[in-house]
Structures are given as structure tokens and as C-alpha cells.
Amino acid sequence: MDNVEILLVEDSAGDAVLIRQIVSEVSAAVSLHIARDGEQALMMLGDSDFRPAFIILDLNIPRTSGLKLLERWKSQQIPVVVFSSSLNDGERARVLELGAREFIQKPTDIDAFTQVVRGMVERYAGPGKKSAGSASA
16 A cells, blocks of 8 residues: 655644654554745645645744745645644635635644544545545546
């Protein structure tokens, strides 16, 4: 079975470590790639050999914000889930308008955080899901 690739765009080392741990417990067939800022994410997404099943995107990241990243990079084939601590309804509406599939507020409770991340992985990279480059929807 091929590894399903996920791109996590997250500058918080703590959140990145926690998400990596949760993903590793969900499935051994998932490879998590981490970009620490928007510019690194755009560079990774510009590589035609890199086709993640989906992207988990924090909005408050350095160099190029999550919102700017969504404005600059558009792909209908790769789902983007915004995973942010933002409470701003305007930002929520804007990211959905720019093509994000979901806007999920980061829970502060560890159990809720774990459940939310597991749910994302199951929805977008679970059994029967193919990487974005391997089939058209």
C-alpha cells in the first residue's frame, strides 16, 4: 500500500509534534510533511512530484500567512483544511471563499484536539482515499 502524504503548514513546534504523533497513531501508511511557513509550503507545493492527499493549514504562520498562501496557490484537486486558533468570522468566510474545504478551530483540550485531527485524517486520507495526483475526483 502506498503512503498517503499530508502537508502540515504549521509554525508551532508543539502543535506540529502533537499532530505528527496523532497521525502516526491513526495509520502507519501516512507520511506527514511539515512546512514551517507559507513560503516553504509554496515551494513544496511547486514540486510537481509532491501531491499530498490534503493540506492542514494554520493561518498565523510567518513569511506568507495562511490567507495569502490560499490566495496565491489554488488547487481544486488537493483539499485544504484550515486548522487555526482564530475566532475571526471574517477570516473563516474568506478562507472558505478562497477554496478551503473546512475551517476548524484548534481545540485547547488535548482530547478534543486529538479527535479533530483524527477526523481530518480519516476524512481526507483514510482507507480508500487516493493521493491527489493518482486519480481525479
